[in-house]
Amino acid sequence: MQRSIATVSVSGSLPEKLTAIAAAGFDGVEIFENDLLCYPGSPAEIRQRCDDLGLAITLFQPFRNFEGNPRDQLETHLARARLKFGLMEQLGCDTLLVCSHVSPQSSAERDVQIADLARLAALAEQHGMRVGYEALAWGAHVNHYRQAWDRVREVDSPAMGIVLDSFHVLALGDTLDGLDAIPLEKITFLQLADAPMMQMNTLEWSRHFRCFPGQGELPLVKFATQLTQKGYRGPWSLEIFNDTFRAEPATPTAQDGYRSLLYLEEQTRQALAQANAPDIPEGLFASAALPHYHGVDFIEFSAGADDAPLLDAGLQQLGLAHRGDHRTKAVSLYQNGAVNLIVNREPDSAAAAYHERHGLSMCALALKVGGAPRLLQRAQAFGYAIYPPQAGPNERPIPAVCLPDGGLIYLIEQGGQAGWSQDFHLYDAPPPSDSWQGIDHLAIAIPEGMRQNWVMFLRSVLGFELESMQEMNDPFGIVRSQLAHSPENRVRLPLNISQSRETLIARAVQRYHGAGLQHAAFATRDIFSAVRAARERGMGLLPVPENYYQDLAARFGLEQAFLDELAAHHLLYDRDGQGGELLHAYTQPVADGRFFFELLERRGGYAGYGEANAGVRLTMQQQP
């Protein structure tokens, strides 16, 4: 497997790009012409640098608008090609991408296009070069790979084949089902790009919103599987135009690019196995199978001596009893029913390091899984750090994988744990009367530039699924929220991103340096009694405007008595199309404004997370 990426996919100067690409693990690189012409050294220097870095130059691109120009310009364009072939010789690259003409003024005559391409192929042959002809999705006359192949077949030169780019094929809703007609040796090169589904101009979509395989919604696995079944064994090369990747540091982007190929290879391997393919390439990446997820076991807060008492007060008011303290560390346990919270004030711990950077924070979550070792293996195989379990005498060792923001996911083997009493002195404090069912979801606030890093982590290592993006109206801008969840939907992590600077999310991200885990929602069996109990303990709840309830009445035709009950308990309400219901309340800010919590009750299989009520919540949280 040669794993390659186009220089345009990452930020910086050409040498910076190459360094980041090589460090991420790639062994091939496409040189994007613009990057070369902005580079003050010679092509031979780039060739040497790539050699030193162990990078083969797999492709030089793009050569645009060649076929079907006015007849009197053909020689000029052939001269242009000659100069580029000369440049490629210096680069040590033998493959040129030629993309289909985008001007409606270019000739629509198939014969003219073929004749021009034949001239180019002949020239390439003279130079010992290969040309791959690519149908751009917005090409004026050639925009499907079948058309590109039609021209290339007629040219019939050993120096000319086609380039297949997953975006150009899949963005038009096309498939590789027409691949049978094309001889394997005529597939000169393969470019891979994913994208979110968007209804917009294809050129704009391609130039700004491509992303790595696994970060978008195109059927990349089927695409790669069909090509592999066909026998394609050439480079898999990423070509990603993405505004965020252009702006973020090259190193993490290149790392994610490499991971995206591994992830696509793994899925392709599975698809091939499922189809009983006779020949699965050995080079295709394989890792351990995904574990099963059984829910969130606990969440951990990083606290200091100053802020721990504030958090303690808030948690107890909410209904979490201080149930115990760690036998050897400054770590406390809070519980209500199946909900466990850890507050870690231990110096020189991972939590302390997190606290130093982010202040009082949720710094870790613990997942109950079946197959923790497999998950650790996956994390390492995809190049993510794992946290070495450093258990003291008689302590439970808990392994963890590192989140993109430096937080941790602990892995608790389902059925294997020894219980809290092994590590903690447990008190005899009676558990609160309102027994909570568990941690329903954990919202994660993410800086815009890191969204794709989180997505890559959640998809590749954890195998989580992503729902479609929701928009929430903060009174000071738009928040985009996307639910990531385990396949069985037992672990739910809404990812919240805001490009605006003044939204609640954006201010938290800025204030706490990339906020990470931000808000925890606890599931209750009886939300009314849970709310009453919390209020009796002195927990303030976010007020809800009377106007909101009047609108609920209009929208859902609710009974006045039920509305009065909701209002009396500060409860928000949502109902889905299948009659599933959510009743939920938010606390006033806890610990000097750092957190808020949510208590909720799901009825009848409601699967959302109350996103319809985010606007009223965000407005009330920011009352002047």
Add this chain to the structure above:
Amino acid sequence: MQRSIATVSVSGSLPEKLTAIAAAGFDGVEIFENDLLCYPGSPAEIRQRCDDLGLAITLFQPFRNFEGNPRDQLETHLARARLKFGLMEQLGCDTLLVCSHVSPQSSAERDVQIADLARLAALAEQHGMRVGYEALAWGAHVNHYRQAWDRVREVDSPAMGIVLDSFHVLALGDTLDGLDAIPLEKITFLQLADAPMMQMNTLEWSRHFRCFPGQGELPLVKFATQLTQKGYRGPWSLEIFNDTFRAEPATPTAQDGYRSLLYLEEQTRQALAQANAPDIPEGLFASAALPHYHGVDFIEFSAGADDAPLLDAGLQQLGLAHRGDHRTKAVSLYQNGAVNLIVNREPDSAAAAYHERHGLSMCALALKVGGAPRLLQRAQAFGYAIYPPQAGPNERPIPAVCLPDGGLIYLIEQGGQAGWSQDFHLYDAPPPSDSWQGIDHLAIAIPEGMRQNWVMFLRSVLGFELESMQEMNDPFGIVRSQLAHSPENRVRLPLNISQSRETLIARAVQRYHGAGLQHAAFATRDIFSAVRAARERGMGLLPVPENYYQDLAARFGLEQAFLDELAAHHLLYDRDGQGGELLHAYTQPVADGRFFFELLERRGGYAGYGEANAGVRLTMQQQP
């Protein structure tokens, strides 16, 4: 004229929105339902607050998805309407916007839709309310106003008319040519919104990219003119969904909204006059005619004692002679041919105030105009500050209008000036041998959130035109550049915006607190001699990669001798479709990295500003 705006158009809580809207000058407001239901007080309190602020509530909106629901749900939806009418009574608003159903599951039967709307109209009549039916551009069955009118005509109730929203009409490429068929009294309400032309899903376009009239590209003037000719004299109401407006402070957004109505009224008045309309409403805004622009007379730098010597050294190296000093102030004059630069170190001046906020900066430009008093009048009429001319004895008084970033545009009446010697001691230093022709263009760096403020200023007060947006590739993100220019193209101001944090532009905007005027380009008659002269004086020029010239050779088929000349002079090159050419060079950073300058020569009517070369320039400026 009743000037109105929907609360959704600005940021903040409902009371904050209303305050900003009233302060901007509006006398009407549409209450967007979501804003009301997130407000913790009663509708009657909002009514009172609007009364206190002098705002009439012109519309309550939206009432969605009513017509054509399943038959057994009709009564539920009528009950929903009844609740909303009750709410509107408390608000003191008698007009409800009902927008067409967006669900494909709703009935496509015209008769069913009409029957449902008739029930709603009857209910409205009972409540003494009016309903305006609006065809959403993405309505499932009703998406053109002609269809909405078809239903409303059949309903035939005095309580029901149609709402015309410019976006919904114009986004589909429709016109108001069908207005003849609709009686005037059946136009219940008018909503106005502009938008840039974009090829994307109409719903997304509408929800995120609407802007105020004059900020976009829709034919709003024709739209408003046709309605006015028809006899419409009801409110003109802005309904703008815009991600930036949602995120920026409410006050400047509301001010721009008010200005946009004045600007649209002025243009509508002109269009009516041009069409010899018999009845031009008196209330339509009118201001002084636009002046004529004859170019940029000088630019002014704000400097302090520390940084002035650095700037002085850079200017002299570039080729600007220190030609004089102000008779009474710490202000110096630099000249080369028709290019004049002022460096202002005077304490307690406007320049000093600008310096305090932005550091060493270009703080003002002076335009040569025919009709300066008219421009001052326009600025004031549109609610912009003007700078009081405070001339000392024997000094030229120079009036100015304030730019959105606090900078100034001085106005020099063409033919009326007394020359520099009136205010300056001029030295006998010989002018530099290379005589420059003038200030070709001035690039303005703008924080993303302020782009629309600049556009409104440039369009409304100055009457400048805007070219389409260009994209430039900074190695650390995308820069969007839009050329604003005077109608005769004698004053050119490229506006540069970057959403990415690490581009050259974004870093300047951040470092200098909204950078404003950033980069000046000087036109020369002979770029080769101008460059040689600058280098002889010790000015360093930005290096240009050899690879760039090789690409020029391939793209334009240039002669090697000419390429060598370009390379020897560090010149970039561009050619347009008509054979017009640009030759231009950039300086190394001047004054400790604060500025760079550009020398250029236009040949054969080249009209751009070298945007094709921005990528190589930005990369070379950020060489590690």
